[in-house]
Amino acid sequence: MPTIKDVALQAGVSATTVSRVLNNRGYLSEELKAKVYGAMKELNYRPNELARSLSRSKSNIIGLIIPHVSHPFFGELAGHIEDHAYRNGYKLLLCNSQLDKSKELDHIDMLRASRVDGIIMGSHTLEVEAYNQIHLPVVAFDRKLSDDIPYICSDNYKGGLLATTLLVDKGCRKLAHIGGHPHLNVLSLERYRAFQDIVEQRGIWHTSLHTDINGFNFHEYERLLEVLFQEHPDVDGIFASSDVIAAYALKACHESGRRVPEDIKIIGYDGISLRGLLTPSITTILQPIEAMGKLAVDLILEQVEGNSVVMEHVFPVELELGGTT
Amino acid sequence: MPTIKDVALQAGVSATTVSRVLNNRGYLSEELKAKVYGAMKELNYRPNELARSLSRSKSNIIGLIIPHVSHPFFGELAGHIEDHAYRNGYKLLLCNSQLDKSKELDHIDMLRASRVDGIIMGSHTLEVEAYNQIHLPVVAFDRKLSDDIPYICSDNYKGGLLATTLLVDKGCRKLAHIGGHPHLNVLSLERYRAFQDIVEQRGIWHTSLHTDINGFNFHEYERLLEVLFQEHPDVDGIFASSDVIAAYALKACHESGRRVPEDIKIIGYDGISLRGLLTPSITTILQPIEAMGKLAVDLILEQVEGNSVVMEHVFPVELELGGTT
DNA sequence: GCATGTATGTCAACCGGTTGACATACATCT
DNA sequence: AGATGTATGTCAACCGGTTGACATACATGC
Structure with a gap:
């Protein structure tokens, strides 16, 4: 060259x-x-961008760490992030953590060594301390990592409220919630808190299952549903904390002869674009995925330019009625 | 630092x-x-990896250009590519071309300027000349770009044969094919060639529709199906050149009151993991996506090390019976 | 006649590493 | 005693750009 x-x-x-x-x-x-x-x-x-980056001490690269791009939600998010980064003259270094602590740490290390200008964390399996030592512009999705790392999330409590209320209002009396592990300190647990508040307030029977809602091991979802229907065959409403889980729930219902929405109702969360592909289309809580991805990039850029940024960014959610309720 | x-x-x-x-x-x-x-x-x-890369003239970065990560097939492919690149000490720079010529050219330019060690092309909307000027290790998916750019594809003709034969054998007599634009010089057109060979040989009525099978504008698929059913309401078999299109076909059938597989049969192509999520699960032609992604990385690494590589890599396909046939 | 703006040139330091050349010193082996 | 291997050090050039300092020269305006 x-x-x-x-x-x-x-x-x-x-x-x-x-x-x-x-x-x-x-x-x-x-x-x-x-x-x-x-x-x-x-x-x-x-x-040679390497030479330019070296002498300018600026690489114009943003690092993105997510559980896995093959997960529809993160695939869409990553897509929007790349689009917006590109429009602003930035490149995107993609990392799948697979929700593995050592891989995530490795990736953070690698991104720091690559002198990326900032890191967007869509995966955060480590202790907060690890993130505070990054000393780079960081933006987190769905988790508050520290007082000076801005975070982006949807209005999880509101979403949980909308979802649970809908199920109850539509007549469900035995509710199941499928969500993330409570020990992961993520904000999406607020969805569960809302669920609990509603069912307890209205005195409705309920149970709750936990799994890696951002994982990529879809077979686990199938087993989970099997267990649910075995232990509680008369559940008549499921609030799944992701559309992918909701889709598996729908499938499990079909296969076990349950009619949706007559015998059992299902509501998901996320609003991935593939939701429209299912029959019936699933009722879900929409997160503005594109706007959230765009903001993540903007928050990195603002920090790169030395501007102070707002720490909390809660996006409004919306209930979308599909055929599963 | x-x-x-x-x-x-x-x-x-x-x-x-x-x-x-x-x-x-x-x-x-x-x-x-x-x-x-x-x-x-x-x-x-x-x-500082920038400094190291500069003095070694080696960045340990692989560039990946695909239509869009949010497309399930490419999301999965990108996931496997990242996993395998990471295992080999390489980083992945992700680019969505959105099948836009100028964006693709921009991305190629940017990757060259970033001194990536190689480029994996999952999108190739340009003329062959553009790729020959890259002067870097390159690997292409599903298209032969030149005599010295290795390419990876599934056995498209065989896949088309399996798919079409199945539909015919199951009794379909009015077949529709939905595939990519013939002017894009991609190898997946072989699927259509196999379709044509079979239907003509067996004297079966058929029609064909074209669209961006790797596009991300899913609404286009809905319109396409609408047109198909309007013009040929008695079609009883659809060979879709991607699972996403097959899924939309399935949905269109459900919505128009067609029973699948009784009134009409559907078969897809790709074998994306989300195929199992639909009810009924779609019959499809499986491509070994993980192995293909892994090989793409290996072919870049071999070229980086100066080894000569085999130019043609055709992966075997497999028919997976689902509930849509 | 001099300040100012425009247009180009040279030189050297710097970004943060890598690498070859060369010097030194001690330990071991023959 | 000399060869060889081990262990460390210094120095300078290099990767391919960026940038500040400084020199020069011509055109224009006052």
Whole structure:
């Protein structure tokens, strides 16, 4: 690959001048610019971003750590993040943590070594201390990591309220909740808190199952549903904390001869675009995924520019009625 | 962030020595290593990968260009590629082309400027010439770009054969094929060729619709199905060139009161893991997505190491019977 | 006639590592 | 005693850009 010196030679100017043209600094005649750009084109020259990043101490790379891109929710989120980063001249380094602590730590280390300008954490299986030592712009999804790491989430409590209320109002009397492990300190647990508040307040029978709602091991969901129907065959309403789980619940109902929504009702959470693909389409709580991804990038950029940012970003949720309620 | 000089100072050795320890070059006593590693730990030091990459002329980054990660097939593929790249000490720079020529070109340019060690092309909307000018290790999915760019695909013709034969054998007499645009020079068109060969050979009525099978605009699929059922309400078999399209076909059938598989049969292609989520689960042609992603990374690594590689990699496909046939 | 703005050039330091060349010193082996 | 292996050090060049300092020269305005 040609270097700036090759371009300088070709154009008959100095390397400094080429750099000036490249960065539009100082006085530059149209003539000179044409000459330099011409030489670049002839040599098919691209400035070495590694060298630029090194001398500027800025890589224009954002790191993204999520459980796994193959999970529909995170795939969509990652897609929006890449789109928005690209529009702002940033590149995206993608990391799947697979919800494995050592992998997540490795990835954080690697991103720091790569001198990314910031990290978006969609996975956070570690202790808060680990995140405080990053010393880089960070944005977290769905978890408050510390007082100076901004976080983005949907209005989880409200979403849980809407979902549970709908099930109860539609006549469900034996409710099951399927959500994340309580020991993971994520904000989506608020959905469960809302569920509990409603069922207890209305005196409704309920049970709750826990799993990795952001995991990628979909077979676990199938087993979970099996267990649920075995232990509580007369459950008539399920609030699943992700659309993927809701989809598996729907499938389990079909396979066990339960009619949805007549015998049992199901509501999910997330609003992944694949929700419309199912029959019946699942009732769900919509999170504004695109806006959330876009904001994550913006919050990194603001921090990169040294601006102070608001720490808490709660996005409104919306109930979307489908055919499962 | 501390530099190698800070570590050297802290450990009371020279920067060269620290670099030696870091890269395990020359004679090093355990004592010295302990001293240097101790200093690194104290300072929370991470070598600057930008500087290393620059001086080694090797970034350990692989670029991946796909239509969009939010498309389930490419999300899964990207997931496996990241997993395997990570295991080999490589990082992944993710790019969504959105099947837009200028975006794809921009991304190629950007990856070249970032001095990635290789590019995996899952999107290729440009003319072959554009790819020949990359002058970097490249691997393509589902398209032969030139004589020296290795490519990976499934046995498309065989897949098309299996799919079409199944529909015919199960009694379908009015077949529709939904696949990619013929002007895109992709190998998946072989699926259509197999379809044509079978239906013509057996003298079966057929029609064909074209769309961006790798696109992300799922609403287009809905419109397409609407058109199909309006123009040919008596179609009794659909071969969709992706599972996502098959899923939309299934949905359209449900909504229009068609019974699947009694009134109409559907078969997809890809074998995305979400296929099991639908009811009935869709019959499909399985591609070994994980193995294909893994090979893409391996082919880049082989080229990076200067080894010659086999150019054509056709993976076997498998028919998976679901409930839609 | 001098200040100011425009247009280009050279030189060297710097970003943070890597690497080859060379020096030194001690231990061991023959 | 000399060769060889082990262990560390210094120095400088290099990767490919960026940037500040400084020099020069011509045009224009007052």
